[in-house]
Amino acid sequence: MSNILAQLLNALVIGSFYALVALGYSIVYGIIRLINFAHGDFYMIGSFIGYSLLMLFGKTFIGNGVFGIGLAMLLAMALTGGVGAAVERLAYRPLRGSPKIILLITALGMSLFLENATMVFKPWGASFRTYPVGLSRAGFDLAGVHVGYAPLSIFFLALGLMIGLNAFIEKSTVGKAMRATAFDREAAQLMGIGTDKMISMGFFLGSIMAGAGGFLAGIYYGQVSFLMGFIVGLKAFTASVMGGIGNLPGAMVGGMLLGLLEVFGTSTVGGQWKDVFAFGALILILVFKPTGLLGEKIARRM
Amino acid sequence: MKTLNRWLKPSQIKFVKPAALVLLLAMAFVMPLSVQSPYVMDVGLQILFYTTLALGLNVVVGYAGLLDLGYAAYFAVGAYTVGILTQKFHFSFWVAMPLGGALAMLLGSLIGFTVLRLRSDYLALVTLGFGEIIRITANNLDVTGGPSGIFGLQGPSILGFRLVQPIHFYYLMLVVLVLSTIAIARLGSSRIGRAWACLREDEDAAEAMGINTLGYRLLAYVTGTFWAGLTGAVFAVKMTAVSPMSFSFMQSITILLAVVMGGLGSVPGVILGGALVILLPEFLRAVADWRYLVFGLALMLLMVFRPTGLWPAPHSLKGEE
Numbered sequence: 169m170s171n172i173l174a175q176l177l178n179a180l181v182i183g184s185f186y187a188l189v190a191l192g193y194s195i196v197y198g199i200i201r202l203i204n205f206a207h208g209d210f211y212m213i214g215s216f217i218g219y220s221l222l223m224l225f226g227k228t229f230i231g232n233g234v235f236g237i238g239l240a241m242l243l244a245m246a247l248t249g250g251v252g253a254a255v256e257r258l259a260y261r262p263l264r265g266s267p268k269i270i271l272l273i274t275a276l277g278m279s280l281f282l283e284n285a286t287m288v289f290k291p292w293g294a295s296f297r298t299y300p301v302g303l304s305r306a307g308f309d310l311a312g313v314h315v316g317y318a319p320l321s322i323f324f325l326a327l328g329l330m331i332g333l334n335a336f337i338e339k340s341t342v343g344k345a346m347r348a349t350a351f352d353r354e355a356a357q358l359m360g361i362g363t364d365k366m367i368s369m370g371f372f373l374g375s376i377m378a379g380a381g382g383f384l385a386g387i388y389y390g391q392v393s394f395l396m397g398f399i400v401g402l403k404a405f406t407a408s409v410m411g412g413i414g415n416l417p418g419a420m421v422g423g424m425l426l427g428l429l430e431v432f433g434t435s436t437v438g439g440q441w442k443d444v445f446a447f448g449a450l451i452l453i454l455v456f457k458p459t460g461l462l463g464e465k466i467a468r469r470m
Numbered sequence: 471m472k473t474l475n476r477w478l479k480p481s482q483i484k485f486v487k488p489a490a491l492v493l494l495l496a497m498a499f500v501m502p503l504s505v506q507s508p509y510v511m512d513v514g515l516q517i518l519f520y521t522t523l524a525l526g527l528n529v530v531v532g533y534a535g536l537l538d539l540g541y542a543a544y545f546a547v548g549a550y551t552v553g554i555l556t557q558k559f560h561f562s563f564w565v566a567m568p569l570g571g572a573l574a575m576l577l578g579s580l581i582g583f584t585v586l587r588l589r590s591d592y593l594a595l596v597t598l599g600f601g602e603i604i605r606i607t608a609n610n611l612d613v614t615g616g617p618s619g620i621f622g623l624q625g626p627s628i629l630g631f632r633l634v635q636p637i638h639f640y641y642l643m644l645v646v647l648v649l650s651t652i653a654i655a656r657l658g659s660s661r662i663g664r665a666w667a668c669l670r671e672d673e674d675a676a677e678a679m680g681i682n683t684l685g686y687r688l689l690a691y692v693t694g695t696f697w698a699g700l701t702g703a704v705f706a707v708k709m710t711a712v713s714p715m716s717f718s719f720m721q722s723i724t725i726l727l728a729v730v731m732g733g734l735g736s737v738p739g740v741i742l743g744g745a746l747v748i749l750l751p752e753f754l755r756a757v758a759d760w761r762y763l764v765f766g767l768a769l770m771l772l773m774v775f776r777p778t779g780l781w782p783a784p785h786s787l788k789g790e791e
Contacts (some may be wrong), residue, residue, distance in 0.1 A: 201590050262774050270777050272537050272594055273730055277769025280723065284763035294759070398719075402602075405595055440610050449601030454592060455584045 173313045175339050177432050181319050181388060183427020184326035185211075187405030188381030189308040190411070190419035191333060192252075192374025198350045198414040199370045205275040205380060208401015209282040212394060214248035214379025216292050222300040232301050237387075245379045248293040252375025253368045255282075261364070279398075298394045299386045322384045329380055333373060337416065345371060350452060352412075394449075399443060403430075406450040412460025421462065498644060502637050511636045513752060518643035519705055521744030524728035525647075525654050525737065526697025531726065532735035532783070533658055534690030535670030536586070537594040540601025542721035544574040544695040546608060546714075553620035553712040554613060563626030567703040570606025573690050574699025582691040587684055601722055609714040617711035626707055639708040646704065650697060655737045657693070666690055667735070720762065727765055730772055733779025742781050 189211050196204045221240040222232055230236045259278050263271055287294045298364040307316035337343035348356040349366040359364045385400075386392045407426045411418025426446060453460070478486070479595040482717050489577040502511055523545065530538045533705035555561040555569065585596045599623050615621075633639060657663050668676040677683050706712045724747050732743025772779065 201591075203595060205594075259770055259774070266777065267535070267771075268591060269535050269537050269734075270530070270773050272591060273726070274724070274770050274773040276539070276726075277766045277773065280762050281767030281770065282766075286758070286765060288759050288763060402595065402599060406599070409592070441606070444603050444606050447603050450599050451581075451584060451596060454588055454596060458588050458592075 173311060175346075175435060176315075176428075177315060177319055177323075179363070179427045179431035180323050180424065181427075182328075182431060183424035184323050184330075185381045185385050185388075185400065185423075186282045186404050186407045186426050187330060188326055188384075188421025190408040190423045191330060191377045191416060193405050193408040194411075194414055194416055194419040195337075195346075195370045195374045197408070199346065200260075200264075201368055202260065202275065203405065204371075204374075205259075205401070206278040206282055207374065208397035208399075208404065209279050209286075210248055210252050210375040211385070211400055211404075212286065212392070212397030213251055213282065213381040214244050214375075214382030215392045215396065216286060216297075216326075216394075217247050217379070217380075218244040218383035218386055219297055219299060219392055220291060230252035237301060241380065241383050241462050244383045245376045248382070249372040249376040250378025252371040252378070253440070256371040258366055263366075283394050283397070287424050291393065294370050294394065296391045298391050299389075301387060302390050303388065312448045319388065322388055326381070326384060329377060333377060334416050334420075336373075342369060346382055403443075403446045406446050406453075409450060409458075410461055412462045415460065415462055418460055418462040422460070425461075479613055481695075484677055492771050497649070498727060502640050508636070509697060511640065513638055513748060515640050515643060515708065516748045517745045518640065518647050519701060520725065520728055521741045522643065522647050522701045523698060523725045524732070524740045524744040524747075525650050526694045526701070527725050528694075528729050528735065528737070528740045529654060529657065529697070530690055530694035531729050532733075532740065533663060533666040533670070534687060535666075536687060536691060537591070537735075538597045538691070538694065539594050539719070539722055539726070540597035540599070541603070541694070541698055541725050542717045542719070543597075543601040543604040544698035544706070544713075545702040545721070546717035547574040547577055547695075548699030549706035549712045549716070550583065550614055550620070550702075551607060551699070552616075552703040552706045553623060556707075558613075563703075563707055565659050567626075567700065570703035571696045571699035574695040574702070577694030578692045579688060582688045586687045586691060598719065598722075601717075601719060605714055605717050608717070614714070615712075617714060619711060619715075620706075621713075623707050623710045623712070625710070633707070636708070639704065641732035643704060643708075646700070651737060651741065654697075658735065658737065662686070670735075694791060723762075723765065727769060730769060733777060733782045734777075736779060736783035739779050739781030739783065743779070746780075 182367075189208060192207050192210065193204065195339055196202060196207065220238050221243055222236065223331045225236040225240060226232045230239065255278055259274055260271065263274055286292050303316060303318040305316065305317070307320075309315070311460070337346060346359045346369060347364045348359065348361055349363045353363050381400075382392075382397075385396075403426060404423065407422035408419045409422070410425060411420070411422030426449065429449060430442060430445050437445075498514075501514060505511070521542070527538065529540075530536050548567075551570035551573050552563065552566045555566040556563055561569075564612065576616050579595070581600055585593050608619075609617050625638070633642060665676070665681050668679065669681060669683055669686055672730070673683060705716075709716075728743035728747045730738050731746055732741065733739030750764075751758070754761060754764065
């Protein structure tokens with residue numbers, strides 16, 4: 169029983185990383201119908217930017233305390249958002265209106281490029297890097313299980329970000345314009361919406377979430393590597409399909425569900441099959457419920 | 471063509487292409503006899519393997535426009551089939567090889583049937599995930615030898631003559647490549663190939679013309695897997711070993727790059743692309759770490775500036791927009 173509780177907490181944290189990345193897939197897919205292969209790499213980039221910032225802060229008066237971590241996280245999110253918007257501008261915008269396969273291949277090339285650029289960049293490099301800050305052991309006991317404050321706050325922070333993003337898209341004017349662009353780009357353009365800006369905005373917001381996920385994952389796992397985005401990207405895509413791609417609450421539910429499935433699945437069949445679980449789930453979902461669990465009927469397109 | 475017109479009479483021009491082909495084939499045939507370096511031999515063999523794989527993937531990506539990112543999985547299926555059948559069950563290689571191709575096709579039709587009904591872009595990710603599943607499974611099962619794989623495979627024999635030297639496999643692969651080129655080029659210009667082209671350019675129009683879209687997609691996908699399985703089988707006996715390391719995602723990407731670089735749907739282009747993806751990294755040895763960075767950039771730049779590739783297919787509509 170106590171073991172299950174500990175696993176549950178772990179699953180929720182991992183699930184929230186998947187969910188944060190899945191949101192970006194869904195936003196971008198919703199607006200331009202592109203599966204952005206490079207999206208998992210935004211998570212990795214966010215993680216590395218956070219790593220560099222924390223190293224830098226550790227040497228200055230800002231320090232690696234709560235303030236330093238908070239500032240590093242905000243900056244990492246903003247910079248990753250910038251990377252995402254730049255990727256869209258440089259690689260995807262020139263190809264608007266091209267056949268889908270051309271866009272997919274470009275996205276794949278971008279993913280390779282980002283991963284290997286990180287690898288050859290000396291301060292980041294090809295080997296695992298240890299995150300400058302780790303999880304504190306502080307926490308409380310619940311039913312015989314040690315519940316750390318750190319994992320708990322990672323989970324609630326991620327949840328807050330997701331709810332914030334959803335509220336922004338549902339309530340704000342910009343969010344409304346983005347939804348209009350997703351719904352019918354031409355009509356939105358005729359209504360005076362700068363659709364190119366909205367597409368950039370979609371990439372920006374999606375990458376911010378991925379950057380946040382990467383930063384938190386760096387702290388949670390304690391180490392980062394240039395290939396970390398590949399498998400997470402795939403799993404986050406699985407999560408967004410599970411929830412119904414293009415559907416933001418669906419992406420969150422999908423991410424959490426995948427986290428649970430993976431943690432409890434691997435505890436029964438063994439860790440080496442961990443990734444098989446996620447991909448197996450993806451194939452099964454596509455066979456039996458390709459519209460995702462929340463379906464497209466309930467979900468509005470976004 | 472314009473420069474050719476200046477030098478040759480129109481009646482002579484039609485001989486240029488066959489002459490070039492014969493010359494190329496003669497060069498490929500003579501190369502191992504004239505060059506004694508094992509390094510050149512190895513690079514030559516690699517080119518043959520990759521061009522054959524690229525030709526197979528070209529059916530899927532180039533002809534039918536389906537993005538398959540797990541192609542190396544079928545290559546693995548062919549290699550492991552031969553590894554397991556010849557070593558554990560003492561099958562002859564010549565029986566195991568077609569079985570490898572057949573098993574790849576069987577698996578391909580299972581996966582294809584599940585995903586090809588869906589949005590085409592899902593295929594890319596599912597094939598990617600499936601490729602990883604195959605690799606992880608091979609890495610963890612006992613029958614596949616786990617992370618160390620299967621080794622000590624015997625070379626196949628033809629009428630009592632045993633193939634062991636790289637040069638033997640070179641000629642075996644050259645035969646496979648020539649047959650594959652003829653088959654795939656003819657497939658492309660056949661009724662089936664035209665149906666694929668139509669499907670690729672406009673799915674709705676294709677359906678309206680009475681083309682069974684799921685059927686033809688499945689046909690393209692499964693045809694591609696056959697070549698991967700076949701090449702994997704030869705690859706296994708050439709290396710005398712099968713290791714899960716050989717079937718990574720990057721393998722699939724390299725084959726895809728060959729197809730994209732040469733020209734989607736263009737048979738001569740894809741052969742050129744297959745040669746280039748092997749030769750370029752050899753020239754870039756000094757900056758080996760940058761290899762995949764260059765690959766990624768190449769993919770993007772090609773898609774933005776020259777989506778039809780270096781040697782475009784004659785009827786590619788994409789470039790004319």
